[in-house]
Amino acid sequence: MGFYEFSDYSKLTDTELAALLRSGDRLAFTEIYERYKSLLHRHAYKWTKDRDDAKDIIHEVFSNLWTKRETLSYSANLGPFLYAAVRNRIFNLLSHQRIVSTYIASVQQLIDQGEYVTDHALRERELRLIIDKEIAVLPKKMQAVFKLSRNESFSHREIAEKLDLSEQTVRKHIQHALKILRVKLDMFILLFLLLAFRI
The missing domain is CATH 1.10.10.10 (Winged helix-like DNA-binding domain superfamily/Winged helix DNA-binding domain)
Known part of the structure; x- marks a missing residue:
């Protein structure tokens, strides 16, 4: 695949962007980020109801996408891969919140028993x-x-x-x-x- 000017990156398919990303192309990463960030943020916010949490989740997902770009299995399925990554972090966040809430509420009771x-x-x-x-x-x-x-x-x-x-x-x-x-x-x-x- 040849060299693309930044202005042309928006015309690339997810498959082409994935291949460029795997090779370390930062412009391909930027295009993927711009293409999916708003959709993923809305998805995260729908579940967390907290804009800061949603922003943190999206940051973690894209940071992980870049740092592990050579080993992650995303190939042509960037959309489903990113949605799955966001969903997993949402589940982790909600699980942690439930653990903290339950723990704080129950420790004193456990001691008293x-x-x-x-x-x-x-x-x-x-x-x-x-x-x-x-x-x-x-x-x-x-x-x-x-x-x-x-x-x-x-x-x-x-x-x-x-x-x-x-x-x-x-x-x-x-x-x-x-x-x-x-x-x-x-x-x-x-x-x-x-x-x-x-x-």
Whole structure:
């Protein structure tokens, strides 16, 4: 395949772009990015309901596409490949959010039940202190929303009424809090699961 001027890249098929990308052609990568970024972002946002999360997912997908371009199996099927990559990251994100949410809500209950041996209880208390410390450094409004949701089991509507916020704002605060905690606490969550549930 010969050399293409940048202005001609938009005329190339996905198969041609894939071949150029595999050889390290940055202009081909740019064309793929421009061709798919908006479609993929809309797809990611539809599931995450968070523009920052959607943006991060798209960035990760295209970064991975470039760094692993020589080994990834995308050939002529760029579209399905990219959609699958976005979908996998969405599932990972939602899974992490559920783990963080469930973990924070349940650790104190597990400790109170006293069903674990002393060393497990001590580890759980240490992890709870770490979690509480991370929650304490969240922005004040986000912290208040998060505590009402996770500690008091308030609904979004109840939190909105109590703090004079919209339900959408409450939802955003919780999503952002989970995103921050997910990054900081993944290691501790894994440790807890390994020790407490003997995975």
